[in-house]
Amino acid sequence: MSTARDEILRRIAAAHTAAPPPPLAYADIERGYLTGGEATGEALAEVLVDRLRDYKALVRRVERTQLPAAVAAALTARGVARLVVPDGLPPAWLAETTVDVLRDGEGHRLGVDDLDGADGVLTGCAVAMAETGTLVLDASPDQGRRALTLVPDYHLCVVLPESVCDDVPAGLARLDVTRPLTWVSGPSATSDIELERVEGVHGPRTLEVIVVHDTQD
Amino acid sequence: MSPTTGPVLLGMPGRPTTSPRGVGNLRGEETFPQAARHALADAQLRRNLGHATATIRAKRAAVVAERPDWEELREAGRQLKVHTMAHLPDYLVQLEAAVTARGGVVHWARDATEANQIVTALVQATGAAEVVKVKSMATAEIGLNEALEAAGIAAYETDLAELIVQLGHDKPSHILVPAIHRNRAEIRQIFLSEMGDVDPALTDDPAVLAGAARLHLRRKFLSAKVAISGANFGVAETGTLAVVESEGNGRMCLTLPETLITVMGIEKVVPRAQDLEVFLQLLPRSSTGERMNPYTSMWTGVTPGDGPQAFHLVLLDNGRTAVLSDAHGRDALNCIRCSACLNVCPVYERAGGHAYGSVYPGPIGAILSPQLTGIEDNASLPYASTLCGACYDACPVKIDIPTILVHLRAEHTEAHAREHKVPSPESLAMKAAAYVMGNPRRWTLALRSARLGRLLGRRRGVIGPVPVPVAQQWTGTRDIPQPPQQSFRDWWAGEHRPVAAARPSGEPGPAPRTEPDRRGQDRGAGS
Numbered sequence: 001m002s003t004a005r006d007e008i009l010r011r012i013a014a015a016h017t018a019a020p021p022p023p024l025a026y027a028d029i030e031r032g033y034l035t036g037g038e039a040t041g042e043a044l045a046e047v048l049v050d051r052l053r054d055y056k057a058l059v060r061r062v063e064r065t066q067l068p069a070a071v072a073a074a075l076t077a078r079g080v081a082r083l084v085v086p087d088g089l090p091p092a093w094l095a096e097t098t099v100d101v102l103r104d105g106e107g108h109r110l111g112v113d114d115l116d117g118a119d120g121v122l123t124g125c126a127v128a129m130a131e132t133g134t135l136v137l138d139a140s141p142d143q144g145r146r147a148l149t150l151v152p153d154y155h156l157c158v159v160l161p162e163s164v165c166d167d168v169p170a171g172l173a174r175l176d177v178t179r180p181l182t183w184v185s186g187p188s189a190t191s192d193i194e195l196e197r198v199e200g201v202h203g204p205r206t207l208e209v210i211v212v213h214d215t216q217d
Numbered sequence: 218m219s220p221t222t223g224p225v226l227l228g229m230p231g232r233p234t235t236s237p238r239g240v241g242n243l244r245g246e247e248t249f250p251q252a253a254r255h256a257l258a259d260a261q262l263r264r265n266l267g268h269a270t271a272t273i274r275a276k277r278a279a280v281v282a283e284r285p286d287w288e289e290l291r292e293a294g295r296q297l298k299v300h301t302m303a304h305l306p307d308y309l310v311q312l313e314a315a316v317t318a319r320g321g322v323v324h325w326a327r328d329a330t331e332a333n334q335i336v337t338a339l340v341q342a343t344g345a346a347e348v349v350k351v352k353s354m355a356t357a358e359i360g361l362n363e364a365l366e367a368a369g370i371a372a373y374e375t376d377l378a379e380l381i382v383q384l385g386h387d388k389p390s391h392i393l394v395p396a397i398h399r400n401r402a403e404i405r406q407i408f409l410s411e412m413g414d415v416d417p418a419l420t421d422d423p424a425v426l427a428g429a430a431r432l433h434l435r436r437k438f439l440s441a442k443v444a445i446s447g448a449n450f451g452v453a454e455t456g457t458l459a460v461v462e463s464e465g466n467g468r469m470c471l472t473l474p475e476t477l478i479t480v481m482g483i484e485k486v487v488p489r490a491q492d493l494e495v496f497l498q499l500l501p502r503s504s505t506g507e508r509m510n511p512y513t514s515m516w517t518g519v520t521p522g523d524g525p526q527a528f529h530l531v532l533l534d535n536g537r538t539a540v541l542s543d544a545h546g547r548d549a550l551n552c553i554r555c556s557a558c559l560n561v562c563p564v565y566e567r568a569g570g571h572a573y574g575s576v577y578p579g580p581i582g583a584i585l586s587p588q589l590t591g592i593e594d595n596a597s598l599p600y601a602s603t604l605c606g607a608c609y610d611a612c613p614v615k616i617d618i619p620t621i622l623v624h625l626r627a628e629h630t631e632a633h634a635r636e637h638k639v640p641s642p643e644s645l646a647m648k649a650a651a652y653v654m655g656n657p658r659r660w661t662l663a664l665r666s667a668r669l670g671r672l673l674g675r676r677r678g679v680i681g682p683v684p685v686p687v688a689q690q691w692t693g694t695r696d697i698p699q700p701p702q703q704s705f706r707d708w709w710a711g712e713h714r715p716v717a718a719a720r721p722s723g724e725p726g727p728a729p730r731t732e733p734d735r736r737g738q739d740r741g742a743g744s
Contacts, residue, residue: 005313005325008483008534009306011234015542018233021303026488029296032289033495051508106522112439112473132509145523146472146514150465151439168509169494177457177490178319180520183497183513188465191505192378192394193401193423195269195276201377201427202434203465203512 035169037131042213044130044164049211051133055186056199058208063215067158070210071122072097074156078208084110084121084148088141093122093158104144115147120154121204127174128159128211131167135159135209137182138175146180155204157184159211234327235591236536241329241360242388243536243590245574248597250694252572265400266569270560276506277557277611284502293495294614298551301488302541308453308486309532315456319518321528326480328535333364335531336445336478340370343476343527345442349434351460351470352376353447354554355480355533357389357576358589361445372445373437375466377430384411390570390578392556393504398569401426427464434466444470444525448481449553450496451530454489457517458530461500461510471514477525482533484550496553499613503555536589545624549585551614556581558608558618564601573598580608584621592629599625642690664704671699 039047045061052059062070075083075097085094087105094101102118104110115121124142125135135157137143149155165171175181188203199205236243245252256262281287301308313323326332340348348365350356350372362372362383374383381396382389385407389395396404405421408429415429446467450459458479460467471477487493501510519528541547559565559579570578575586575595583602587595599622608618633641640648653663673680679696683689 004327004331007327008325008532008538009309011534011538012305012309012483012541014231015233015538015547016303018542019544019547021547022299024296024300024303026300029293029300030289031293031495033286033293033498034289035494055507055511109522116435116439129509134509139520139523146468147524150468150472168498172491172494172497177452177493177515178455178517180517180523181513181515182468183509183515185507185509185511187511188463189511190377190423190427190464191273192376192381192396192464193404193426194265195273195394195397195505196423197505197507198423198427200424201431201464201466202375202438202469 033169034167037166039130039166041161044166045161045211045213048128048130048133048159048164051130052186052209052211055133055189057133057186058206060208060210062210062212064160064212065215067210067212068092068095068097071156071158074208074210075099075120075122078120078154078156078206080119080154082118084115084118084152086123086142086144086148088144089122089124090142104148109145110148112147112151115151118152120156121148121152122156122158123149124158124160125163127171128164129167129171130164132185134168134171134183134185136171136175137184138179139181140179146182149182149184150203153204154206154208155184155187156208156210159209161213164211233539233542234534234536235539235594236589237328237330238590238594240333240364241358241535242576243358243574243586244594245572247574249568249572249574249601250597252574253568253601256569256572257567261400261403262398262569263567265398266566268400269394269397270566273506273560277503277560278506280502280506280508283508284498290495290498291613291615294499294553295551295616297487297492297495298548298614301486302484302547302550304488305483305486305541308488309483311453312451312456312486313532315453316458316518316528316530317456319456321456321518321530324529324531326531326533326535329359329533332359332480332531332533332535333361336361336480337364337368337370339476339478339529340365340443340445341368343443345370345476347371347373347437347441348443348445349373349375349437349441349470349474350379351444351446351462351467352379352395353445353480354392354576355447355482356445359480359533359535361480373434375434375438375470376462377427377464377466380430380434381407384408388571389576391559392554392577392579392581393559394556395570398571438466438469438473441470441474443476443478444474445478445480446470448479448485448530449500450493451481451486452488452490452493453486455517457490457515459493459513459515461497461513463505463511465512468512468514471516472524474525476527476529478529478531480531480533482535483537500553500555503553503557503611503613539591540585540588543588546584546588546621548616549581549588549621551616552581552585553614555613557611557613561607561611563603563605563607568601573601580618580622581616584616584618584625587625587629592625592632596629599623599629661704661706664706667700667704668702670697671702673699 082100126138127136187207188201189199365372378396391397401421448458449461565579583598604619683692
């Protein structure tokens with residue numbers, strides 16, 4: 001095995017000898033692009049909501065105190081009877097719903113068939129990038145392992161105000177990329193037929209997002 | 218296998234090792250002009266391509282216009298790639314160490330044959346007789362599906378377009394949308410005849426067709442033991458791999474099976490996690506014309522309790538180091554496989570992807586394929602362009618494709634001259650032209666004799682195919698305007714005869730311009 005490794009590294013060295021590459025240090029790479037905008041708080045949340053809707057996600061906006069009621073309302077509207085939740089989901093989020101809850105966590109992992117038989121999954125998210133309408137899941141306790149948000153056909157995701165940031169550079173800076181990450185921008189979709197976007201293929205066909213804001217005084 | 222055991226060859230300017238013949242999908246069976254002829258005769262194909270490329274061009278333009286810093290992003294992307302290629306050994310070794318530290322196993326493959334052997338052995342070791350696959354250019358390039366099939370392993374493509382291609386016993390024709398040459402009605406027919414488990418009432422509504430693919434693949438995903446993927450990016454600093462997709466088939470393959478095998482070209486490495494902020498803005502907008510693609514998965518080695526518990530990364534050369542050894546052509550390695558250059562190319566839009574022979578079609582394919590295989594195996598591709606430059610403008614990492622095309626044409630011409638004692642008809646024609654143009658008298662005579670060409674174009678006003686060797690090659694694909702009655706030089710000479718000879722004496726000043734003069738001028742401009 002190591003012979004192929006040595007051979008490839010030797011070939012690269014030979015290529016660099018034959019055609020010396022231009023010197024360009026990492027620190028000298030020009031990064032003239034924008035990182036983080038002016039918008040904050042409500043303005044940022046408005047951009048997020050606009051972008052989520054543009055990519056056909058369902059969006060509810062509620063005050064923090066209204067979150068449990070909004071969760072219950074969303075699940076009722078969708079007709080969810082069996083809901084998957086990760087162990088670390090804040091219990092208060094489920095305070096007003098009466099659906100059957102399937103918990104997944106260390107020592108009690110749900111099988112794929114359990115997930116496939118559920119009507120939906122409820123999670124939080126690590127970061128929400130407003131400019132692209134992207135939610136990032138990083139397998140934190142309120143999000144769980146990756147399969148939970150993949151197999152059920154309906155994903156209800158709660159975005160707290162502290163998770164909202166401006167754009168990709170701002171969001172990436174907040175993330176630990178060595179955690180398993182799933183970046184979600186709208187429901188699953190395809191452009192494979194005549195390059196027209198169609199929502200709903202293998203991932204959840206419906207993405208609903210509850211964007212929470214704090215009470216304004 | 219390699220004869221380079223002693224120090225004898227070190228430092229010698231030996232020929233770089235290109236992708237081997239007889240394996241993989243980098244070479245077509247016909248030259249580009251031959252293959253394009255079939256494509257151009259297919260009106261349905263041209264309609265499908267025209268519709269799809271027009272749609273995606275408009276979407277891309279809209280989301281690119283949203284970014285006031287688009288040019289700065291492109292420049293950052295370009296510089297990141299240039300820097301990475303200059304430090305490739307360091308970053309590959311760093312990537313290997315980081316992946317290994319997180320529980321992954323790294324393999325190195327010199328070429329397609331070796332990569333196929335490694336992957337086949339890894340699948341066999343799991344005991345699985347079938348694998349699910351995420352769309353991957355690298356595995357299409359090396360012909361992995363064919364190699365697995367030869368070993369009795371069934372490989373199921375799960376990307377919708379790849380599924381359409383696989384079920385249709387067809388070949389991919391686009392980097393992003395391999396079934397771009399098919400319209401919805403054709404896709405419906407393929408599903409009805411090949412899927413087996415499809416509802417006969419299937420319509421050709423794209424949403425309904427996507428639903429049929431979901432049903433068809435669902436059981437496969439939930440029961441698969443082994444998945445094979447490519448990678449869009451591999452972060453040297455952390456060992457993190459990233460796959461960018463839309464449908465969720467990527468997430469299924471990267472999450473549910475027990476074993477994951479990823480084949481990644483060595484040029485896909487990026488130095489640091491922060492660099493993804495550049496590429497994850499450039500790629501989706503250039504590729505599908507979206508602000509962000511629906512799903513991006515990132516994983517680092519093995520995470521206990523989440524996703525595959527065995528992870529193998531195969532680092533692939535297969536001619537990439539040969540590309541790197543050409544100072545004028547190596548930027549082709551900077552490609553992030555967005556396919557924007559295909560969608561804006563007037564040649565691709567008409568000829569389609571199959572005409573290029575290789576899995577890498579369009580402008581990027583025309584510079585990448587000949588360099589991966591050696592110019593002699595894809596000699597017609599650098600000529601498959603009008604050099605209009607639209608590809609360069611669209612490229613998110615600013616690869617100067619037209620300049621590389623011209624460089625490869627020159628390389629091909631020089632290689633041909635070296636190998637053939639007898640000069641090519643084209644080079645003879647060029648020598649003759651240089652002789653004629655080198656002297657004003659010879660040039661004037663040549664222009665006058667061109668008037669004979671009017672005999673050829675009498676009927677349509679243009680000269681069509683001329684059945685004479687050499688001229689035949691040129692005129693077979695081009696119409697030449699009928700030469701004018703009078704050349705510009707003759708008209709000029711007539712206009713500027715010495716005053717005494719030109720005008721009756723005693724008439725002062727220049728004569729007012731008359732109608733025949735203007736006609737002469739118009740005609741002269743054409744010569």
